[in-house]
Each structure stands twice: as structure tokens, then as C-alpha cells.
Amino acid sequence: MTRYSGLAIGLHWLVALLIFGTFGLGLYMTELPFSPDKLRLYSWHKTIGVSVFLLVLIRLGWRLWRRPPPPPPMARWQRVASHAVHHLLYGLMLAVPLSGWLMSSAKGFQTMWFGIVPLPDLLPASESVGDALARTHWFLNLALCGLVALHLLAALKHQFIDRDGLLGRMWPGRHGDTT
Amino acid sequence: MNTRIFFIAALLAAPLPASAEAYTAVDVEQSRIAFGFRQMGVSMQGRFGSFRAELDFDPARPESASATLEIELESFDAGVRDLNREVHGSQWFDTANHPVARFVSSSVTPLGESRYELAGDLTLKGTTRPLRTPVTVSIADGQVLFEGEFVLERLDYDIGTGAWRDTRVVANEVQVRFSLAALQVPE
Numbered sequence A: 001m002t003r004y005s006g007l008a009i010g011l012h013w014l015v016a017l018l019i020f021g022t023f024g025l026g027l028y029m030t031e032l033p034f035s036p037d038k039l040r041l042y043s044w045h046k047t048i049g050v051s052v053f054l055l056v057l058i059r060l061g062w063r064l065w066r067r068p069p070p071p072p073p074m075a076r077w078q079r080v081a082s083h084a085v086h087h088l089l090y091g092l093m094l095a096v097p098l099s100g101w102l103m104s105s106a107k108g109f110q111t112m113w114f115g116i117v118p119l120p121d122l123l124p125a126s127e128s129v130g131d132a133l134a135r136t137h138w139f140l141n142l143a144l145c146g147l148v149a150l151h152l153l154a155a156l157k158h159q160f161i162d163r164d165g166l167l168g169r170m171w172p173g174r175h176g177d178t179t
Numbered sequence B: 001m002n003t004r005i006f007f008i009a010a011l012l013a014a015p016l017p018a019s020a021e022a023y024t025a026v027d028v029e030q031s032r033i034a035f036g037f038r039q040m041g042v043s044m045q046g047r048f049g050s051f052r053a054e055l056d057f058d059p060a061r062p063e064s065a066s067a068t069l070e071i072e073l074e075s076f077d078a079g080v081r082d083l084n085r086e087v088h089g090s091q092w093f094d095t096a097n098h099p100v101a102r103f104v105s106s107s108v109t110p111l112g113e114s115r116y117e118l119a120g121d122l123t124l125k126g127t128t129r130p131l132r133t134p135v136t137v138s139i140a141d142g143q144v145l146f147e148g149e150f151v152l153e154r155l156d157y158d159i160g161t162g163a164w165r166d167t168r169v170v171a172n173e174v175q176v177r178f179s180l181a182a183l184q185v186p187e
Helices: A006-031 A036-065 A075-104 A125-160 B002-013 B081-086
Strands: B023-039 B042-048 B050-058 B066-072 B100-110 B117-126 B127-140 B141-155 B173-184
Touching: A006 A036, A006 A125, A036 A075, A075 A125, A125 B127, B023 B050, B023 B141
Parallel strands: none
Antiparallel strands: B023 B042, B023 B173, B050 B066, B066 B100, B100 B117, B117 B127, B127 B141, B141 B173
């Protein structure tokens, strides 16, 4: 079974790690009372979000340049579903940080990357727009959660039920093919 | 000779009547007190929506001008709900005990070309400290405009105590910009 390139595999797992981390951070920090710690965590959350956005752009560019390896044979509906889920995953991995950036602008906090690179404010400050974007950010996150769950379950099904070696294409290490 | 000395002494001793030219009516609607500071490296801007001022400014005798300014600290508006609420607390302005910031001028020094240095005392959260700021004065259409900008260090007045003392989270330096408009009181 042909595997993804090293860069694609590295980016996949790095982005996965960052998304899980910053999702948990997001859930935690929003519940905190207003404090210096809260501001520090928001700052990290935004830095990670911007990083995910940039890494996903690199992944997309790389993917266009180097096509993914062919998947193992499977039913047509599975190929279609997999295609759709991957498109949506890429879309949401860009839309979620973008909605956060927009929300930050509308709420009157400019987004900073690693505390030194300021991102331009995309919207003027407005309380109602900020609140609407907070809801948007949340719903996009729920959608991303659902898709990640589907993605994960499908990978597990291929690994443990179909035993077709699909996961090996994306598994890190030299002997990724575990079937 | 004696009468001449007496005349000068009388002139110096007598309270100077406000000249007809003096500007004493501050136009709050046309005035603005704004501030800027950095929070997590991000520039934040805001203003105080509610303040009042007493003023006596005679363009013929600018050195004898005086001003008193009172700012309602509850009217802090940085455009962010959480922040606007937070600054009322005891670690920040403690508006329940210190609702007003008060500036009382003590001297005006000409710097040339309609620029002056205004000195006075600022009382904020129970602390009174001397303050100096440059002021540019411009007069047009019967209105005088005083504009200036200075840096205030918030920790001098215990603004943001406890965990908020960390100036990497909220910078110590606060840029204050003011623009006060005043009119002559109609006779």
C-alpha cells in the first residue's frame, strides 16, 4: 500500500494535535472569570488557531501538488462519503479559525500571532456582530467535531473491521502498514 | 511717587476680573477624553463618556488660566463588555469607593507658538500625584480647543493590582489624549 508523503503525514498529525489542544483550551478558557490567565489563554488559543489555518493552507497546497495515494478498494458510496468528509474537513479547518479571527475583530481585540505578528482586523468592532460570530464559531466547531468523529470512526472501521490497511497510509513511522 | 507705588500695589493685590475675552464654558459635547493601552501586546482604545470641567482661560493672559476636570470613571468604555465591567472592580478603579478622577491645575507655562505646559494634581483612586502635560491651544469661531496627550503609568495609582500588576498582560503605560472645547460665556 502506498503511503502519504512524510510531509503530509507530519502535517496531518500536527494539525490534529493542535486542533484537539486548542478545542479543549477554547472550552476551558471561555468558562474562566475575566483575569490575566484568561487573557493569556485566549492569546494562546488565537496563536494556535492561526497556526492551524496556515498549516492547513500548506497541507492543501502540498495535496494539490502531490496527489494522495490511492485508497484500498471499497464500495462506491464509501468513496463518495470519504471524499465529501475530506472536503468538509478542509473547509472547516479553515472556516473555524477564520470565524475566530472575525469574532476577535468584531469584539474589539486584534488577533496576534505568537504575541508579535498582528493580523489586520477584518471587521469594525460591534457587539451584536461579535456575539453572532461567537455563535458561528461555536456551531462550526460542533460541525468540525462531528466530522472528526466520523473521520475517526471510519479509520477505525477500515483498520479493525475491513482490515484493508487504509490507516497505514497515514500512520507515522517507517512500517506504517500494520495489516 | 507714593501714589504711584500705591497704585501698582493695588493693581497687584486686586483680584483680576475675568476679562470679557475669557473662555469659561466647557462644551462637553465637543470634548473628548480618550485613552490607549496595550493588552497582551494588542493595542486597545477607548474613552470616558462622562466628565465635567471648569475652566478660566483668557487668551490675553494664558499663564493665569486654571482648569478643574472631573471624570466619571464608570463611563470607561474600551468597546469590550467584559473589560468595561472589570475596571469597576476594586483591583482597578474601585468605582464604588472612588467614582471620580479629579485634575486640578496649578500652573500654565508658555512653550511658544500656542503651546503650553499644564501642571497640576491628579487624584485617582485616592492617590494624588503631580501631572504635567503639553497643551496646544487653538482659537477659531469663538471656540477654543485645548488638545494634548500624555502618558500615565497606571501602577502609580494602583490601577490594576493583584494578578493584574503583570505589565506583560496590561501595559503600565496608558496614553491619554484629550481635546476640550470651550466657549466664551455670553454676557
